[in-house]
Amino acid sequence: MTPDCKPRCPRTGNHPDGSHLRTALDLAAAGVPPLPLRRGKVPFGNCRTCADGSCGGRPNMKSAGPCRCPAPCHAWAAATTDPSVLTSPAWAMAWRQAEAVAYHPGGAGLTVVDLDNAAAVAWARETLPTTRIVPTTRGEHWIFQGAMRSANAVRPGVDVKSLMQYARWLGPGDGHMLALPPAVRALVVKEDTTPARGGVVSSVPARATWDRTVAAGCRHTERYVRTGLERGLAKVRGHAESGAGSQAFGVARFLAAQHAQCPGPCGLDAMGEEIVAAAVLVGVPEPYARRAVNNGLEAASERAT
Ligand SMILES: [Zn+2]
Numbered sequence: 001m002t003p004d005c006k007p008r009c010p011r012t013g014n015h016p017d018g019s020h021l022r023t024a025l026d027l028a029a030a031g032v033p034p035l036p037l038r039r040g041k042v043p044f045g046n047c048r049t050c051a052d053g054s055c056g057g058r059p060n061m062k063s064a065g066p067c068r069c070p071a072p073c074h075a076w077a078a079a080t081t082d083p084s085v086l087t088s089p090a091w092a093m094a095w096r097q098a099e100a101v102a103y104h105p106g107g108a109g110l111t112v113v114d115l116d117n118a119a120a121v122a123w124a125r126e127t128l129p130t131t132r133i134v135p136t137t138r139g140e141h142w143i144f145q146g147a148m149r150s151a152n153a154v155r156p157g158v159d160v161k162s163l164m165q166y167a168r169w170l171g172p173g174d175g176h177m178l179a180l181p182p183a184v185r186a187l188v189v190k191e192d193t194t195p196a197r198g199g200v201v202s203s204v205p206a207r208a209t210w211d212r213t214v215a216a217g218c219r220h221t222e223r224y225v226r227t228g229l230e231r232g233l234a235k236v237r238g239h240a241e242s243g244a245g246s247q248a249f250g251v252a253r254f255l256a257a258q259h260a261q262c263p264g265p266c267g268l269d270a271m272g273e274e275i276v277a278a279a280v281l282v283g284v285p286e287p288y289a290r291r292a293v294n295n296g297l298e299a300a301s302e303r304a305t
Pocket residue numbers: 046047048049050051069070071073
């Protein structure tokens with residue numbers, strides 16, 4: 001369950017001969033499913049069959065499909081503890097070109113609170129119980145036992161990486177690993193489960209915008225996503241008189257469906273925020289706009305699974 005293997009370099013966790021495959025096999029033996037990262041520390045692109053979506057995606061993806069591609073396609077969804085897959089010819093080329101090793105925390109029953117910078121680390125030290133900590137380039141990974149839904153940017157500089165996500169493997173870290181505390185679960189809560197805030201409903205929600213940085217696992221181009229999103233926002237704005245709420249629902253569902261085949265994350269939460277903001281600007285009460293958008297995003301994912 002835990003990445004307790006002791007790789008040789010205490011800093012990177014990699015074997016001194018630079019063999020990412022050996023690091024991966026160590027992780028797999030400890031029950032942690034690894035995957036190779038290419039230049040830029042991102043997953044390898046999908047093969048031709050998987051790239052056009054005709055494979056349908058892997059069975060463990062949100063939009064479960066029958067893909068059994070032998071290559072490390074579909075990012076986190078390809079991560080496996082099966083040594084025969086890790087050492088297969090289809091993966092061998094990826095390991096040779098790999099620049100880093102990642103793992104699928106959710107697949108190992110783990111959650112990584114990824115703290116991007118010193119301010120985020122300071123926040124964690126004040127707020128979260130101290131668990132196993134792995135130093136990263138500019139911040140820290142705090143690792144907890146237990147899997148949960150992942151979400152990017154739950155606070156400035158803080159991502160929660162668990163199910164349907166990958167995290168860089170930077171060594172086993174130090175400290176006793178705690179069970180996932182409520183404080184971490186609370187970082188990722190669906191909006192509609194929080195009680196309605198009293199007071200001003202006409203205020204525009206906090207600005208969150210979609211960009212490539214929140215969509216590491218999206219297989220579409222930035223231009224494609226942005227164009228679709230702008231078209232949807234225009235639709236919502238065009239219904240200032242009435243029906244903007246149901247437009248928001250329809251636009252959210254339509255946009256989310258476009259990403260049914262992506263390994264994710266695609267930044268759907270950020271897209272949702274933009275739709276909520278557009279609806280509020282034309283007079284839809286924020287709680288209603290949020291519910292409409294969340295329902296739209298959910299409707300798309302339910303249909304896909
Ligand atoms: Zn493939």
